[in-house]
Amino acid sequence: MEKLSTIFTATHGVMTKEVGVISGELELLTTCDESGDLTLAITYAGAAEWYTLPGEDYYLNDPSDHGVVHRMLATVLERP
Structure with a gap:
């Protein structure tokens, strides 16, 4: 199992299931x-x-796409 982590700044917030926007x-x-x-x-x-x-x-059809998907999510969540 591969885990990837990225720290970023979300100026407009990110919606979560548990507590709403952070x-x-x-x-x-x-x-x-x-x-x-x-x-x-x-x-x-x-x-x-x-x-x-x-x-x-x-779900990813190809688990080797994990890194690309992770970077894409981090970039989208960080954008203003």
């Missing part, structure tokens, strides 16, 4: 297993409590 310095964590199942989590940078992004059942 903003500021955030950390995105994506995890992909060998079958392509993808999980997405986000937290305030340095915090212990993780939140989930809206949506369910994320």
